[in-house]
Structure formats: structure tokens, C-alpha cells
Amino acid sequence: xxxxxxxxxxxxxxxxxxxxxxxxxxxxxxxxxxxxxxxxxxxxxxxxxxxxxxxxxxxxxxxxxxxxxxxxxxxxxxxxxxxxxxxxxxxxxxxxxxxxxxxxxxxxxxxxx
Amino acid sequence: xxxxxxxxxxxxxxxxxxxxxxxxxxxxxxxxxxxxxxxxxxxxxxxxxxxxxxxxxxxxxxxxxxxxxxxxxxxxxxxxxxxxxxxxxxxxxxxxxxxxxxxxxxxxxxxx
Numbered sequence: 750x751x752x753x754x755x756x757x758x759x760x761x762x763x764x765x766x767x768x769x770x771x772x773x774x775x776x777x778x779x780x781x782x783x784x785x786x787x788x789x790x791x792x793x794x795x796x797x798x799x800x801x802x803x804x805x806x807x808x809x810x811x812x813x814x815x816x817x818x819x820x821x822x823x824x825x826x827x828x829x830x831x832x833x834x835x836x837x838x839x840x841x842x843x844x845x846x847x848x849x850x851x852x853x854x855x856x857x858x859x860x861x862x
Numbered sequence: 863x864x865x866x867x868x869x870x871x872x873x874x875x876x877x878x879x880x881x882x883x884x885x886x887x888x889x890x891x892x893x894x895x896x897x898x899x900x901x902x903x904x905x906x907x908x909x910x911x912x913x914x915x916x917x918x919x920x921x922x923x924x925x926x927x928x929x930x931x932x933x934x935x936x937x938x939x940x941x942x943x944x945x946x947x948x949x950x951x952x953x954x955x956x957x958x959x960x961x962x963x964x965x966x967x968x969x970x971x972x973x974x
Contacts, residue, residue, distance in 0.1 A: 753905070782962075789966070789967070790966055790967070791866075791868075791951045791953070791964030791965050791966050791967050792906065792951070792964050793964070794961045794962060794963070797961075805961060807961065840905055840906070842905075850896070850908045850911070851896075851908070851962070852908075853898075853905030853906045853907065854905050855903070855904055855905050856904075856905050
């Protein structure tokens with residue numbers, strides 16, 4: 750399967766802990782996106798990479814959030830000092846060109862207790 | 863920034879009937895409008911998309927129409943089947959803008 754892969758699928762953490770998620774995009778895709786989706790809502794854009802460069806960040810991405818894509822392949826999203834409001838599904842997507850099909854991963858469901 | 867509104871939030875149809883989901887957008891510069899289907903526990907999957915240079919696009923039982931003047935676009939599913947049951951999201955983005963904005967979703971239930 751050469752689709753977008755996310756790990757872990759589920760994460761339960763205590764408030765105040767740090768968590769890190771990983772996304773492996775489709776191998777030939779140079780664009781990678783992170784979205785957050787809460788229950789009953791559509792995905793909300795968080796940030797975007799073209800190769801290793803982080804080109805856009807949403808205002809939703811507070812200073813507790815950081816994303817990296819060090820070699821232009823996989824990406825990590827870290828949340829520091831988690832809060833209950835961070836509980837959501839975190840989706841990763843990749844595409845080959847702008848305004849072309851973005852393929853989504855299965856997501857990582859984060860629960861902060 | 864762009865704001866996408868989607869209606870209805872829930873839709874229930876009988877198998878074989880048609881289903882229509884409508885979206886409006888606020889930014890006249892938006893020119894790419896994809897529709898995604900999301901099943902429980904899965905990520906969104908693109909089912910059809912349309913660009914601003916066309917008014918309609920069809921793929922088997924699925925069609926999308928775009929009215930740029932009115933800034934609205936619609937998804938039409940004909941001959942619905944139980945496996946069409948899912949949450950559908952519309953989205954809009956601008957050329958070279960990666961901040962794709964999604965609607966809140968429509969939960970479609972197709973009753974056998």
C-alpha cells in the first residue's frame with residue numbers, strides 16, 4: 750500500500766504531556782499538509798510543507814505546536830503541554846501539485862484526559 | 863479569508879433516490895472545489911473536483927455543478943446505494959493557496 754500513512758492511529762495522553770505524531774506521505778508527493786478535525790466538523794488547515802520547507806502556518810497552530818519535515822519525506826507534528834481542547838483527529842495529506850488531489854491518511858485520534 | 867458553508871448537515875434518502883448537497887463560498891478568488899467522502903474511522907477521500915473554468919463535471923453517478931457568479935457549488939448523487947452512506951465535505955481553495963477550507967459536512971444516510 751503506497752498511500753499516506755499515519756502513526757499512531759490512536760493516542761491517549763494526560764494533560765500537560767507532550768505528544769508526537771508521524772506522517773509518511775505518498776513517496777513522489779512533495780507537498781504535505783496537516784489538518785485538525787473535531788467531531789462534527791470539517792478538517793481545519795494547520796500547516797503545509799513543500800519538500801522540507803514549511804511555507805504556511807494557520808493561526809490555529811499555537812506556539813505549543815510544531816511541525817517538521819527534515820528531509821522532505823516524512824513529517825512529524827508535536828504538541829507540547831497538551832490541553833483537553835487539543836483532543837481531535839489529526840489528519841495528514843499529500844499531493845503532487847497545488848490544486849490537485851490531496852490524499853489523506855487515516856488520521857491520528859488524540860484524546861487528552 | 864475564505865468561508866465555506868454546507869447544507870444540509872444531515873440527509874436521509876431511500877435507496878435509488880437522488881441526493882443533493884449544496885455549498886457556498888465567500889472568496890471570489892477561489893477556483894478549486896473538491897468534494898470528499900469520509901467513512902467512519904477513515905480519512906477523507908476525494909470523489910470529484912471541479913475548477914472554475916467549467917460549470918459542471920460528471921463521473922458515473924456523481925456530478926458537481928459550479929455557479930461562480932452566485933459562489934455556490936453542489937454535489938449530485940443519483941441512484942443512491944447504501945454504500946454511499948458517509949459524511950461528505952465540500953472544500954474551496956485559491957490558485958497557489960494551500961489553505962483549503964472545508965464545509966462542516968453532510969451526513970448522508972441511504973436507507974435500503
